[in-house]
Amino acid sequence: MTPTPIRRLLIANRGEIARRVMRSAAQMGIATVAVYAPSDAAAPFVAEADTAVALRGSSPAETYLDAEQLLAAADAAGADAVHPGYGFLSERASFAQAVIDAGLTWVGPPPAAIAAMGDKLAAKDLMAAAGVPVLASHRVGDGALPAIPAAEFPVLVKAAAGGGGKGMRVVAGPGDLAGAVEAAQREALRAFGDPTVFVERYLPDARHVEVQILADGHGTVVHVFERECSIQRRHQKIIEEAPSPAVDPALRSLICAAAVDAARAVGYRSAGTVEFVLDASPSAGGAFYFLEVNTRLQVEHPVTEAVTGLDLVREQLRVAAGHPLSFGQADLRLDGHAIEARVYAEDPAAGFLPATGTLVEWAVAASPAVRVDSGVETGTAVGVEWDPMLAKVVAHAPTREEAALSLALALERLRVRGVTTNRDYLVAVLRSAEFLAGHTTTSFVERVALPRRRDVDDATLGLCALAAALAAQARRAAAAPVLRSLPSGWRNSDMPPERAGFSLGTDPSRAVTVSYRRRRDGAFDVVVAGAGEPAARTALIAGLDGRQLDLVVDGVQRRFDVLDTGTGRCFVQGPAGDVELRVAPRFPDRRADEAGGALNAPMPGRVLAVHVEPGDVVAAGSALVVMEAMKMEHRVNAPHDGTVAAVPVAAGDQVSAGDVLVVLDAPAADTAPLDGNAR
Structure with missing residues (x-):
């Protein structure tokens, strides 16, 4: 395989990951091309690229998921390679093949490997054949639910074609399975274009441990140790670290060897991640099970870079150009501990629902020294079109405790103003006794139950x-x-x-x-x-x-x-x-005049379904309206028993945060004006 230099790289993505890829490309002397949707025209990644090409349309499907537009942009800008980042088309085998067919260099694994791992259920069968331990699973057919004994619950419904928490539902008992499958199928179709879901055994108090792999086109496959990503909400990671506090040298050897076997089984090339679930129960004895292979760079790759000194994007680009890996397994060492926190525009106190607004200020403190990969700056508008992650903040230190505490201090000193974020919740997690003791499982958010909103005394x-x-x-x-x-x-x-x-x-x-x-x-x-x-x-x-x-x-x-x-x-x-x-306002708050019992939209989005009409009698907890935002469904439930007085919205309506969805026969909340003057 003769190396072919990459001279001009198109990044088929946006935001933080686009900036991250540009940084490594520039250090390698590679010019970069950005593509952007209209709402991203003023985004930092567009300004930082050597060339930028506007995309037609507004939605993800019309812009960053439009393969034809992306290839046309590469041709117009004279790009000779495409890096997909993560999300969007990064794990779409058809897009990888289209890039190759266009005569461009694809910075990623072979299309055949992507296809093999793209169907998560088929991937599990392949891994089982390769000797990698897997959890028992059941494919959901058209209109037919698998027969699962009550003793096997709880189970997890998962989308076969995607991840990121979309198309996933935990099901406690048989009676909830049908509804969970239907909701997961709808969400999977919107997010990935494929409604296929499957059901697998759910470990309610497990650890999420994944192994970074690198493979070249010359037969070399190495692991770059493990990361733990157990701190999650809605099955989406918010804190990741390397190495895992639960993995000792003996377990590291076993789980990393399994990851290398998985990579070899599919003829892998480039950077990728093999994800496992580690049973945290004392009786499990360190048992781990294959979950999936992410055939792309992971959001949390910086923690691996911090503890190994590698630049994983550089390695991706070198492998794509045809170079062998410049190191072997024996050359890799772990140095200290690294922890990453994802700063999201979301409200933890409102169930981690996405938040919108304009960043009045975005400024990173000079000390302590941390790595910040961000897609925003002061003045950036945060809408509902894209993922609400604003940045990743990474601390690296000799010990895990030092890394956690320095990251907490850096987040506390971060000035992120104008948009509600999870920053204070992240600080609380990092300083909690449970986290510092290493008791990190996928149930952490619910089990530890830290305050979702910072208590300002x-x-x-x-x-x-x-x-x-x-x-x-x-x-x-x-x-x-x-x-x-x-x-x-x-x-x-x-x-x-x-x-x-x-x-x-x-x-x-x-x-x-x-x-x-x-x-x-x-x-x-x-x-x-x-x-x-x-x-x-x-x-x-x-x-x-x-x-x-x-x-x-x-x-x-x-x-x-x-x-x-x-x-x-x-x-x-x-x-x-x-x-x-x-x-403090001088004048009465006009919200005091709003209808009593009004249930408002918790975020901007689209109304998917309305389950009630005026005159209906509802019980507390009943589903009234289902909304969609960020490709995920959110139910608005009745907070108490009552009679529906009005329903001013219908399925298909686009609503803003605070818009009235349903009015129940309940008294208005206390909205007395603030005292004081506005000097």
């Missing part, structure tokens, strides 16, 4: 409100058009204190009023009311450099970053993390 709220009030006062004084020589806050008579009102986000029950009066020595006498008992304090501005406020309160100096957007939203980051404040 009264002391933190009061300090942040005080910082916001005094920073605003200092900026107003600096911008005064007259008498600038007078000290900030100076009065020539005994005047009432100045006041500023805030609330914690949109929670009217956490209203705070800061009253302050400047003394002759430059300090302020302050009273913070609303955050616990009213407290008289002394505050002094020790320094103000742009948004960086050094504030001394009762003799203790703290540094705050204060971002006042000028739109009634103020973000304050201090030693206890980031807090969003709202200026």
